[in-house]
Amino acid sequence: xxxxTQMEGPVTLSEEAFLTINCTYTATGYPSLFWYVQYPxxxxxxxxxxxxxxxxxxxxxxxxxxxKETTSFHLEKGSVQVSDSAVYFCAYEGPGGSYIPxxxxxxxxxxxx
Amino acid sequence: GAVVSQHPSWVxxxxxxxxxxxxxxxxxxxxxxxxxxxxxxQSLMLMATSNEGSKATYEQGVEKDKFxxxxxxxxxxxxxxxxxxxEDSSFYICSARTGIGTEAFFGQGTRxxxx
Numbered sequence: 001x002x003x004x005t006q007m008e009g010p011v012t013l014s015e016e017a018f019l020t021i022n023c024t025y026t027a028t029g030y031p032s033l034f035w036y037v038q039y040p041x042x043x044x045x046x047x048x049x050x051x052x053x054x055x056x057x058x059x060x061x062x063x064x065x066x067x068k069e070t071t072s073f074h075l076e077k078g079s080v081q082v083s084d085s086a087v088y089f090c091a092y093e094g095p096g097g098s099y100i101p102x103x104x105x106x107x108x109x110x111x112x113x
Numbered sequence: 114g115a116v117v118s119q120h121p122s123w124v125x126x127x128x129x130x131x132x133x134x135x136x137x138x139x140x141x142x143x144x145x146x147x148x149x150x151x152x153x154x155q156s157l158m159l160m161a162t163s164n165e166g167s168k169a170t171y172e173q174g175v176e177k178d179k180f181x182x183x184x185x186x187x188x189x190x191x192x193x194x195x196x197x198x199x200e201d202s203s204f205y206i207c208s209a210r211t212g213i214g215t216e217a218f219f220g221q222g223t224r225x226x227x228x
Contacts, residue, residue: 036219043119043206043221044157089156099213100147105156 002027006090006104013080013111021075021107023064023090031094033057033066033073034101038087047075047088085111115141117209119220126197126227134192134223136207142187143209147217148180151204163190197227 007022025033032051036044048057053068062077073090090104116139126132136146145164149157163169163184171177179201181193190209194201204224210217 041224044208044219046216046218049216093217100159100162101208101217102159103157106154108154 002031002092002094002102004090004092004102004104006088006107008107009087010108010110013109015082015111015113016079017111019075019077019080019084019109021088021090021109023073023075023104025071025073025090025092027071027092027094029095030068031092033064034091034093035062035064035073035075036089036091036103038089038106040086044089080109080111082111082113085109115139115209115216115218117143117207117218117220119207119223121223122221123224124226126225128198128227129196131193131195132197132225134194134205134207134225136190136192136209136220138188138209138218141209141211141218143190144187144212145210146184146190147208148182148190148192149206149208151206151222153204157206160192194225197225199227201225202227 004025034049035047037047038044048059050057050066056065064073064075087106087108089106093101118137120135148160151157160175161169161171163182165184165187169182184190206222207220208217
């Protein structure tokens, strides 16, 4: 069935380090792919998205490229800040899942000063 | 972006009582709303999908009679946890969108604690 797999957390980094959070998906058709961020005690916020192959989503210094050949949508940021500490969810939405947002299990990011 | 307001943000109730959670789209008409449940340090699990004016579609394993969902208008959906038990304690999040392929916006979530 359709699914999203994220790397296990927590990911612990020092400020200004490079961040990669891996995400791969299995889905029929051509889904749209998303990264959401959840700060402590809050709901989800859309961070970025890509709707077709080779699209790059970007926001607040974060980037992710829709790679159809590797079925991946890895999240990257060149220099993380303490304020980036949160849980990040990879998600997809597409015909195979009746266009219902489906989430990975989330990856906790902890950034130390 | 569009705003989805969820109320209350947190609630504590006694076992056996019912709790209603509201989800409102403040500046757009939400034809579809989703209800998710999130356990600590876990992902969001879809509970049900509701379309305005029709019965909600529940995911497998979700008790319809326990988690009552009403989507009476294009701006309001409610989730009522009936006869709550401690195992119902969780973080409940709603999401709303105008249609298929449009962005889904999320409420801030409701922390339910049943004692």
